Amino acid sequence: MSVLNWKHHTLIQALMSRGPLTEDELFNIFADVTGKNPRGNKRELNDYLLKINKELSYVQMEMRCCRNQNDGGVCYGLVNTVPDEQSKLGTKYSVPQIALFKGVIEAIVQDVTAQGSISNIDALNIRLENQVQNGTGSEYQEGPSQIPPALRNFSMSQKEKTLDELVRDNWLCHTPDGAIGLGARSYLDLRSWFNSSGIPSCEVCNEAGVKGKVCQNEGCTARIHHHCLEKKISHSRGDIVCPSCGIQWHRGVAKTEVIGEEGDLNGHIQSQLPAGSKRKRLRADTNIPAAAFGCVSSQGSQSGSSRRITRASARLS
Numbered sequence: 001m002s003v004l005n006w007k008h009h010t011l012i013q014a015l016m017s018r019g020p021l022t023e024d025e026l027f028n029i030f031a032d033v034t035g036k037n038p039r040g041n042k043r044e045l046n047d048y049l050l051k052i053n054k055e056l057s058y059v060q061m062e063m064r065c066c067r068n069q070n071d072g073g074v075c076y077g078l079v080n081t082v083p084d085e086q087s088k089l090g091t092k093y094s095v096p097q098i099a100l101f102k103g104v105i106e107a108i109v110q111d112v113t114a115q116g117s118i119s120n121i122d123a124l125n126i127r128l129e130n131q132v133q134n135g136t137g138s139e140y141q142e143g144p145s146q147i148p149p150a151l152r153n154f155s156m157s158q159k160e161k162t163l164d165e166l167v168r169d170n171w172l173c174h175t176p177d178g179a180i181g182l183g184a185r186s187y188l189d190l191r192s193w194f195n196s197s198g199i200p201s202c203e204v205c206n207e208a209g210v211k212g213k214v215c216q217n218e219g220c221t222a223r224i225h226h227h228c229l230e231k232k233i234s235h236s237r238g239d240i241v242c243p244s245c246g247i248q249w250h251r252g253v254a255k256t257e258v259i260g261e262e263g264d265l266n267g268h269i270q271s272q273l274p275a276g277s278k279r280k281r282l283r284a285d286t287n288i289p290a291a292a293f294g295c296v297s298s299q300g301s302q303s304g305s306s307r308r309i310t311r312a313s314a315r316l317s
Contacts, residue, residue: 007033008052012078015063019170020077020184023065057081066191068184069116069211070173072227077188096154097162099131101171102288104163104180105190106131109199109210114223116211117181124159182210193288203243204228213249220245 004012010033015021021029027038030045038045053062060082068075080090093101103126107118128151163180166172170183187194187210194208195201202209202225209223222244224232233240240249 004052004055008048008055011048012052012056012063015076015078020075020188023074023076026076064188064191066187067205067207067225067227068187069209069225069227070181072225072230075184075188077185079189093162094150095148096128096150096158097165099128099151100126100154100159100162101166102131103128104166104172105182105186105288108182109194109197112214112221114200114209114212114214115179117175117179119179120163123163123180124156126159128154190288202228204232215242215245215247216249217242217245217247220247 011026011029014026014029018025027045030036030038030048034044034048036044049063056062056078060080061078062081063076064079065074065076067073091098100123104118104123107122107126108116111118129147163172167174167180167183170185172186173181173183175181191207194210197208199208199210200221200223201207202212203222204224205228207225209225212223212225213229215222220242222242229240241247242249
């Protein structure tokens with residue numbers, strides 16, 4: 001078994017203490033501890049990360065990177081890779097708090113307009129009993145008496161405090177218009193789950209299109225991340241057409257803005273609408289893996305924010 005030196009330890013400790021890091025933040029730390037600029041020495045950086053992940057695999061963890069769909073920036077973090085109930089023992093969140101988080105994730109990923117956020121009011125009004133299963137493996141639908149007291153008594157003020165805590169820990173973020181979006185930690189920890197949950201993939205990078213631009217053709221489900229569309233437009237001299245149905249897309253793309261956050265990025269490491277508005281929803285398996293709430297879930301980091309594109313739509317029953 002290879003041995004990590006103090007330089008590897010510094011990178012790991014930075015991610016553990018600060019939570020997800022942007023690419024610039026990780027590169028700066030790497031340059032400080034090695035004296036080398038990773039932008040001109042990517043191979044050595046990748047060797048460091050591969051060696052770290054080889055050792056972390058013994059404790060079912062890994063260093064992972066992905067693109068934050070709020071701003072298109074690359075972020076790095078440590079994640080728990082064990083999807084079992086024991087993973088929940090490492091979390092600081094209670095059952096009602098986890099149920100609220102799952103409800104927020106469900107509402108965001110099921111939106112076919114791919115806004116990547118929900119209103120604060122919608123988040124507070126999420127029914128917690130719909131996110132927790134009873135002993136038979138089904139949701140609590142028998143009536144109020146069957147709902148666990150911890151869920152039934154979870155007050156609105158407790159929900160508000162939980163949302164603030166999830167934002168502070170970078171699981172969620174506040175958007176400029178007051179909505180609730182996904183934070184960098186969610187994009188890192190739930191990346192595999194997003195890709196396997198029926199969320200339409202981005203037509204450019206093939207990653208799950210949680211937040212992006214959707215085709216103007218109401219009968220088409222194609223979507224492209226805002227950062228991918230900006231890149232596609234910058235390299236295109238002609239009209240932009242939908243890769244799926246061929247309809248012409250408007251060239252205007254909303255700018256994304258995120259405070260404190262920056263293809264298959266992990267290949268380098270592993271060889272809001274106004275309150276009351278309605279929106280269409282996708283059907284998706286929202287059984288979020290327990291690993292998402294594992295031993296690194298209690299780390300705090302800076303909260304992010306994002307700007308979204310609105311699109312008139314109606315909720316499907």
